[in-house]
Amino acid sequence: MNFYTYFLRRLLFVVPLLFGITIMAFLIANAVPADPVTANLPQNALNDEDLVQAFREKWGLDKPLHEQYFAYIGNLLQGDMGRSIKTGRPVIEDIQQFLPATMELATLSIFIGLVLGVGVGIISAIYRNSLIDYVSRMFSLIGVSFPVFVLALIGLAVLYGQLGIVAGPGRLGFRTADPPHATGFFLVDSLLAGDLDTFQEAFSHIILPAFILGAYVAGTIARVTRSSLLEVLGMDYMRTARAKGLGERRVLWHGVRNALIPVVTIIGLSYGNLLAGTVLTESIFAWPGIGRYMFRASTSQDFPAIMGVSMLIALIYIIVNFVVDMLYFFLDPRIRGEGR
């Protein structure tokens, strides 16, 4: 199978998948036995039938469910995701505001997680059952099982509150102006503007949450890398490679490349997770990201926002999985062999 067939075949899955997700998200959001009217109107206003009716009409809640759904899909196809009840702005604008903050944090976190996780995993596998292995396995166990929000709270209280070696909540100091908007990534935008002070400040703000999320991801990646590499190292072809006299480094490279396949999957999933927003971490660090926005939307029955973010998260997962599938193509010769 050549790359393009593989690419197109995977791409074809995306359309029905997205469509299915709109139905699922819509049904789940509506299945909650709660009324957006109660969630959004003040107590005394609930007695005023006119107000309740005006609210229902304004947000289209007076129509039957299937009509609401088709109206939503109709608008969505024209690129209109509706307006958020809570912020009063178009959902697409909200997403444009909140997504870059999350993406910037997720990207830095996954980078930290990748370097730490794969590194620790490989070392652990090579020096199997040695002291190094035990230490790194403990490290990854803590990373996986320690609740992120506890780590976040401790990190904030100690490294920011007590020692002052990193900056505190928010993407920048509360008195600092945002860098001119280009990508929405403050680290990039401040560099583009040639503003090193702001870059430094942004870095000082992002490093702690990124490291905490990175450590969490690293735990999983390290465990998968270790077990996958151990499995590969025991394979017959590795013995063959050694037998035919290849140097230990080249043998290892052989193994690592094959061991990476499950690791890529985990990295993809973790990145998707991080992009879908990490509500607690974002809340604790007052990080204005998509996770916090989603939380706010779901607790106030803000349907347009819930739908918008659900679609966005689904899309993120689809894209990440798609990229992972493409990487498989290059990593796993068996896929290339399919259909021959």
Place this chain on the structure above:
Amino acid sequence: MKLASRLRLLIMIAVLALSVAIVAAQDEAVLVIGHAESTDSLDPARGFTQTTGIINRVAYDTLVTFPDEDASEILPWLATDWTISEDGTEYTFTLRDDVTFVSGNPLTAEDVVFSIQRLQSVQGNPAFLADNIESVAANEDGTVTFTLATARPAFLAELTNYAFSVTDSATIMENGGTDADDAAETDGAEMYLNGTSAGTGPYILESWEPQVETVLVKNPNYWGEEPYYDRVIITNIAEAATQKVALEAGDIDLALDLTRDQVATLEGNENLTVYSGPSVYTHFLLMNQDEEYGGPVSDPTVQLAIRYALDYDGYKVLWGGVTPPTNLTVGLVAAYGEDKAFTRDLDRARELLAEAGYADGFDITLSYPDFTWQGVNMNTNAQKIQSDLAEVGINVSLNPGELQVSLEEYRTGIQGFGYWFWGPDILDPIDVISFLPGGKVGAERANWLSENVSDDVNALIAEASSEVDQEARIELFAQLQDYLQESGPFAPFINPAVQAAYRSDLQGFVYHPQWTLDVAVLSLPE
């Protein structure tokens, strides 16, 4: 150049740059407030949340207001004085003549009319406050007359609400606003008013980035006393723990939403001052009057027994604050003070239960939202209720629910035994009418209907709803509160404390029951 000396040079440059930046920043007095933002809109006709209250308190003015520290009396503000017709349905206000809007337009009676009519026609969240206003008219002499559908003693207290902010009609109309009858569909000024303010207050809204931050700047043309701070930044920090650490680090000057255990650890810090005072929110038990839902707790004798069985002091130990004698928030005009509150009497509770035929107690399920409000965890309280009532033989099983789901059950009156909290929308004793037979909470949520009670009680409620004379009102509400303590399906048990903390040199901090915080009265020593 050696690495060390390079480093030294770099540090020197950095320090120099930093001090230049600090000097530049010092030109402007900036206040940073950490707050769990709840804004839904900054349009006075649409927004109705705590944060909207803080912002619009200083971006706009109302005709009348409360004192800085409480809700004890009505004071003139944009109106210098007013007259009330004999039957209590017509209020005529005389306006100040020295007030201009941010745009430079002078304040006129027409602006008042426009603002009220727009509030009514836009049909946003706070529109219910204007339900009883039949019409508003500008008179030739520059005064404004409100005609009410029925006499309403709480009218002036309602007018202090920021929903009645007087807005600049010309500016709002230029930006798509209207007060026409169909304004719910045609008014397009919300986006404009979410980006800037069109009022007469000491501050102007510079920007609102939803769920991130709100920036206010001083209004140079303000008619009243000039505020101290040039710029006020209200930054959204939802997490109380984060507010605390940011305050300790000096990144924010004031943390508005702290919890009780947090302020305990701040008390030794001399750089910070802690505020703790009772909130206006009353936590209470609801016992459905309808036997189908309430079962044993629909029995008035059991209801009284439960009021005697609760460990009121215990809730104060947990959350601070005060014990409310009734659902009328302590501290409001005509509300009973804590001295009238129930104290626990387990023998009396057991006697009453025996009298009702439940000498051996009974089993019941308590429904409540699994929710934390202003640092008060409802789960914790539910567990305490469970153990309090176990002492008189009532075996409570807990049924926590997702907030919105539980709220829906409560609202539709099908919750048999529920735990909720209530914050007054109007800082007037009339708010307690909701908890009386036929009232919103009484009738709709607890099925306590007017026909269930005597004509005398209904007559008393009607009288208290319309009496204008202050002395007479206090007497009537006292009678109603006596009645609510003896009978009725509610057991209010705590008005928990709210906690805030701020840098110790900050002057003028007051936690107000209506607008939470007036940033215009805050200052630093010169």
